[in-house]
Amino acid sequence: MMITFMNNSDSEEEPCNERTSLMSAESPPVPSHQDGLQASEAGEAQTHRKRRMGSSRSPNNAADGNMSGSSVPVRESALENEEEELTLKYGAKHVIMLFVPVTLCMIVVVATIKSVRFYTEKNGQLIYTPFSEDTPSVGQRLLNSVLNTIIMISVIVVMTVFLVLLYKYRCYKFIHGWLILSSLMLLFLFTYIYLGEVLKTYNVAMDYPTLILVIWNFGAVGMICIHWKGPLQLQQAYLIMISALMALVFIKYLPEWSAWVILGAISIYDLMAVLCPKGPLRMLVETAQERNEPIFPALIYSSAMMWTVGMAKPDTAARGPSQQTWDTAEDGRENHRSPSHSDSEISETRSPVPTHPITSLEELEEEERGVKLGLGDFIFYSVLVGKAAATASGDWNTTLASFVAILIGLCLTLLLLAVFKKALPALPISITFGLVFYFSTDNLVRPFMDTLASHQLYI
């Protein structure tokens, strides 16, 4: 899974330039995945914009006298510092914009795991993990889980390559049909199962007509919001719900040791697929950039503000998580590669903004920038925390420790994103931290805290 920063510039004539918001703004964007044309456009757009910002500030300076010094070089450097301060402030905002949905998704998953018994019962396994873990010896169990992981990862690789090939040979209809079918299944079938289990747990009776009405409304509104247009918050809520449902399916159907090994293997795969020159995801991004079009707008969680997404742009508003049991995995991985492209479309449709004092510029920038994170990332983070909640013998400390570790990993990844300014895999650091903290808390901290609590000692 990768995360990218979206920065939409606001002027009428410049296209979007991909620029992180954590680093100083005056350095031209590193043309990592951009072809030459876009990079030069971005470069001149940036200088153009800075000149515009400078000119718009000068009457303000004279009028308000807030800025010290009116000579041009001072103003220029003040401008750069102001931009850097803005970028840092907004960088912090982006981190928060990602923390909230990730936290919400994890809360939903943990709440369900802790209350609904269904998701912790062993009721069979997916066909992608055929080897059972019910063997008596430890070695055999380990071997089985490694074999399960190999099968699962190879299926993921095959599906990813298949998707890349489909994209390369322009079979867009097939891809869209696949995505729509997957989201249909997730929004209707899995929600029906989930609702049924929740009602069973709380012993609430519901008749079929009401159930059909509720599920139909939920699913239909979800399909519209995700694939067409809808209020941003509703879209985000649906994406979070869907990631949670997917994660719950994984938690239920993956055997224990296999789940941990799969998590580790997926982060390694993610690292390689995104960063290696011949990785499928990288090829996908490069193809999309050659064609100068957005990659599937589905399967990405975007935190961009309302007025950018509310524009009637069908592809940017279309988001469709794929829901065949674990297609979400690789689909989520590819999909948040739509860095500059979908945003360039957004900025082009925006009406020209007149010159204005620096504050409104700040506000506009604030509204334009968004961060994107793939849904697969949400799913695997939630799988880790959910597994911690399910298997850690009723201990909440382990769950909390994994949760904090994942958030810290996400922070670090965002920091690296600011440093390297290109799409990065979001899984490896967080999952590594999460796994390390899970195992160490479960085996070391839990006995310590339990012993302290039994004597009512506080540290």
Place this chain on the structure above:
Amino acid sequence: KKPPPAPGCGFAAPGAALVLSFPHRAFFWLVSLLLASLIWFVSVHLSDQEDSKLQYGLLVFGAAVSVLLQEVFRFAYFKLLKKADEGLAMISEDGRSPISLKQMAYVSGLSFGIISGVFSVINILADSIGPGIVGIHGDSPYYFITSAFLTMALVFLHTFWGVIFFDACEKRRYWCLGLVVASHLVTSGLTFLNPWYEASLVPIYIITVCMGVWAFFTAGGSFRNVLKCLSCKASRPQRSR
């Protein structure tokens, strides 16, 4: 619309700082707890498991090590924040960083307190839902309520310690630092007197109130401020504290 004054650009940042600092701070606290548990675990497994007095002694040792490690990591976090603060100050146009060190001290102390309190109490809370009778084996029936009060005191204490600690590090008053560490050790030691709650809860709350007053004066408050705050709330200009 008038642009805000330059230092005021940081107004949005404290809210962000609070949310952001929580996972960082919690992470530091968790690492300190992990190291302490590791030490305790190793020592327990190297020693005789049947000797209960020895085990209790090892527990006391583990708790003391944990307290010291927490303070060490608090210091490490202070160093980290100082560096970040200097970085922010360098790039801001008037040489001051948008977030004041006092705010950071408060936020970091609070986050420390929250994670410490949550870790202490959440298993107890989860158990309190399930069916059971408190103290059926002869322990105190006030376990839950005293745990709640102790956790509250701990959260307050960490917040106050954070403020005092950062200020002491800033002004290099090492006796303050020593006092903070000593009071943390004393507080933790007082909990060893549980379930003799009069001897543990009451002194802990006295320490909390003293630390609160000390932190208030360290953060720049005074009696005059309190009076002004209470008397002319309406006419008080809006400014961050």
